[in-house]
Amino acid sequence: MQLPGFLQRSLAARLAASGEVTLSHKRIFLLPSKAGWGFIVLLLLVFLLAVNFQNSMAYALCFWLACLFVAIILRTFSSLRGVQVRVVACQPCFAGDVAECQLHLRRSHSGRATRVETGWNQTDMTAAELLDESESQVSVYWQTRKRGHYHPGRLRLQSRYPSGLITAWTWIDFDWQGIAYPKPFSRGAQPLQASSGKSTSASAHTADTEFSHLRPYQPGDSLKRIHWPAYAREGELMSRHFGTPSQEPDWLSWEQFSGHEAETRLSLLCAEVLRLSTENRIFGLRLPGKVIDKAQGEGHRQHCLEALALFEADTSSDEPSAAPASSVWHGNTPAGGV
């Protein structure tokens, strides 16, 4: 939702950017929802009935509805007040993909049961239920456009709990940022599928047929790799490690793809980094003005991808073109987990 400029400025002053926010009365706005307006119409109808028929109990019902409405306003307000919101992480993703941003919601123990919806606009929100639990984690999804840092916009938190007649909402401007890697292209300039978990393990298994060594089991290792005899012997879980660590190291360099545009080069390099790291090879990366030494492993891969993402990146490049993710992604983990 695009707000007019003066409102944007006023909101920015009122709802200053930060990493963790406790919702207080200053930040919370309240208005009747559509159903709430319907309720007001009902109230007027019952009042007319009471007046025209001079009916005592209809008067009483009318007053009860009105007082209930006031009670609901207060209760809805208190279902958002005191809620603490914190950004857990903005997950990295490839440019053009949908990035997952995790939020941690918590209500104080004196706080009431509530249900908080989060999202970038009113039409498209994900709910976190804090009915019996006091904490909950919720993900919102941000559509990235370009590589580099992305800054998700102002987040809307709203609650209509308990009755749905009143909407209490606030906008939070977190100073959050995540990173979008270049979109990977293979050599034939074919877009490489962002590697899903299944294909990773499959390719890893076919490529690395040669047993290398045993190492202690870590969460995430495939069950197929567990060395069961060792478990039977030692009582400790070991997983078999495949691969060719002794193979000669590769160097990926900027000059390797000369003839392409800079962005295409970065995409091609990204695809190479992904390929080599899935093959568990040792490699290094040479970019103009930056050299990453030869290494292997998850940390090294991230290091290389970040270098590619931030290569000559305009820090604010992502802001104007950024857009909220479409609703397709809601409730699902995006396939492009990196």
Add this chain to the structure above:
Amino acid sequence: MTQRTLLMMAVAQSLTLLCLYGILSASLVSTLLIASLWRWSRFQSQWQRPSLLLRLLLAIAGGAVIALQGTSFTTLEGMSGVLALAFALKSLELVSRRDAWVVGFCGLFVLSVSFLFSQSFLQVLLVTLAFMSWLAAFVSFEQGQSGSALQAYRTSAKLLGMSLPIMLLCYLFFPRLPPLWSMPMQRTGVTGISDTLSPGSIASLAQSSKLAFRAQFTGMPVPPPQQRYWRGLVLSRFDGTTWAQGPAAFRRLAIPLATVSQGSYEILMSPTEQSWLFVLEHSRLSRGDALPVADETWTSRERLDDLASFSFVQDERYQQTTLPDWQRQLDTYLPGNNAANSNPRLVAFGRQLAERYDSSQALINAVMQSYRQQPFYYTLTPPAYDNAPNGLDRFYFDERQGFCGHYASSLAVILRAAGLPSRVISGYQGGEWNAQGQFIEVRQSSAHAWVEVWIEYQGWRRLDPTAMVAPERINQDRNTLTDTENPPFASHLPFFLELQQQWSSWEFLWQQKVVNYEQASATQGLLQRLKQFTLPSTDQLARALLDLKPWLPLPLVLLLALGWLWQRRPRSEATMLNLLRERLSPTQTAIDNAQTPEQLRQQLLAAYPQLRADIQDFFSPLQQRLYQPEAAISSSLQPRFRRLYARLRRAKKSR
């Protein structure tokens, strides 16, 4: 929408339709219930709405049901029936959240409409229940997947409880506005005494236990059962079968209002759709909006569409002592010999008596004795005389079976034939004394007709031939004759009888104090009382406490409700651990420092060594429960946790 939400809406809709029970016909209410349950029986949010044709057919069929029951669409019943029909059929279209809101709001409106027909305590209870169910259904919309129905009901009850005190203040002090426009709607099916009387017409009322009115006496003795004659209409015009009121021109006759009186009695009329009131003999209005009519009867200035109360005093100073000629003519008139219903045998009998007796008193005694001596039999289901010519002749001389209408009509005809001015009075006789509420309750089954005869220089005197035939009909507190024909279950059990009386006295207080509450005068009265406020003596306090006796169960019920609403919910183990964790390091969230219970116990022991015993007391059963659930101990963790948590808080403060 979840299954839970749909189920809760089904409950709310059924309750709402039940509120119309007794207002709309039972068959219509059942039809609507079935129509709405059709939707709910599927309990799924994916609902293919029935085709337009089917929906139209259903609407037409529903309309036909209403019309076939003889309800006109322009009456209030007809309109309410249409509203209820729309409300029930709307649920067949329920697909989206928006439809659910529409159904809910319709339901709330139907509830308010139901008050137009009944404002009894029971109705208010039922409506409150339905109201709470709708609110709970609304809460359930917002709960999402993880909520529970019980939580929704509790939340809605809390919200209603929160808004109740302000609602009561509004009810007490909000000024009542005059109607914005008139509602010219007729009601049907209101039972009550009609303005004419043919001998058989009261029989239909005699079966009805519907309340006609209640009367409460202050400062004057409560009349004994045989003196409880509530005069409603004076019927002087006779055409051979039917008695009607005298000519309209003669009816309005001003009678000076009495201003001083010892005691008074209050009549709280149930809605009758008519305007006449039922009062004891020689009554004068002392409070209320009513007009005097000739012959000491009264009508309300406005039609009695709602409950209304009037106060009267008994005052014999203005008794009529002379009979104008026009009235004498009217009250001795009989249809001529050529008329179809001249009842020649009764007329001849009357003339014969007039020749035999000199004094009118002796004549009256003789006629009354005839009812006792001849084998008359009181029954509500006599042979059909009403349509037969000279039906009263047949009744008095041949069949001798009938009830008050027949006895009163025949007596009046005999007396008129003997030359004594006489008329039939219709109203109520008797009424049930409610000891708890100190009032008399008169039901439709007490409808009665009797005779008044003019005795020169004395005035009108009441004669009740029914008392000669069936004295128990007159002398007993309850109408035992209808009871023996159709004995209610409760009459065999004194406890239930008492309970019934208790309920009835609540109902009276409810109608008198709450429903019939008049804002303007009550506020005035309150201000007056505040101005003249003095501390009550102990005697007055004791009496006030005694007055509160019928309300004694109420605080108990309230306490139970509050206890249910605000009872402590048992905390889950995870919540308890989180609370302790928060106490240790208030800034960190559970996700930041994921600890095992054991680690937490160690940290607590390190931080609060003085509370060692309490910490162990809580953690050892907790760990047992978490890690050996099959050997779970029976004792609850909750009190142990509360004790530990309270001590931790205090320990924090003391440091």
